[in-house]
Amino acid sequence: DTGVSQDPRHKITKRGQNVTFRCDPISEHNRLYWYRQTLGQGPEFLTYFQNEAQLEKSRLLSDRFSAERPKGSFSTLEIQRTEQGDSAMYLCASRQGEKLFFGSGTQLSVL
């Protein structure tokens, strides 16, 4: 257990619905990352926060995706109007120095 918690572990939704995932990082880490991983691929960077500020977003993060980190603690990732192509594992990581520690991920299936 790395100390990074993600909820839920699994989410099944119908196309067009909105979903929200939560990440609780290791408490003393001020940098938090979201990645997406599809089967047979390595994780792909989506966005990252330093405290409550969202400092970088990937072009993978379309306008249907939004991430927040109010008060620099937990973070949420929302996907609006889900599409089948959004089916993937969504991973959260918190960073200490140059090391990233990942949670177990949220597996999203869009039917």
Next chain:
Amino acid sequence: QKEVEQDPGPLSVPEGAIVSLNCTYSNSAFQYFMWYRQYSRKGPELLMYTYSSGNKEDGRFTAQVDKSSKYISLFIRDSQPSDSATYLCAMISASKLTFGTGTRLQVTL
């Protein structure tokens, strides 16, 4: 061309074998190099972390970095069935970590 290239395998070896996993990269700005292990339906787990060229050893694992060739390796000695997993190389440049595709390893009895 991807910034980080890694053979996806699968790689199957008998128990006790020495395993060699490799990645090449193209971005000279990468400064820190890592290996993660990922079991099915789990998040990646940090195994090894190196900065400079050369070797770093931790138990049965050795990480090797050759910055001049833009090539990194992970060696696993005396491989065990519990080592069966996907191994991901990863590299940091400035703010973010870039991963390889991952190599799926199967250690058989």
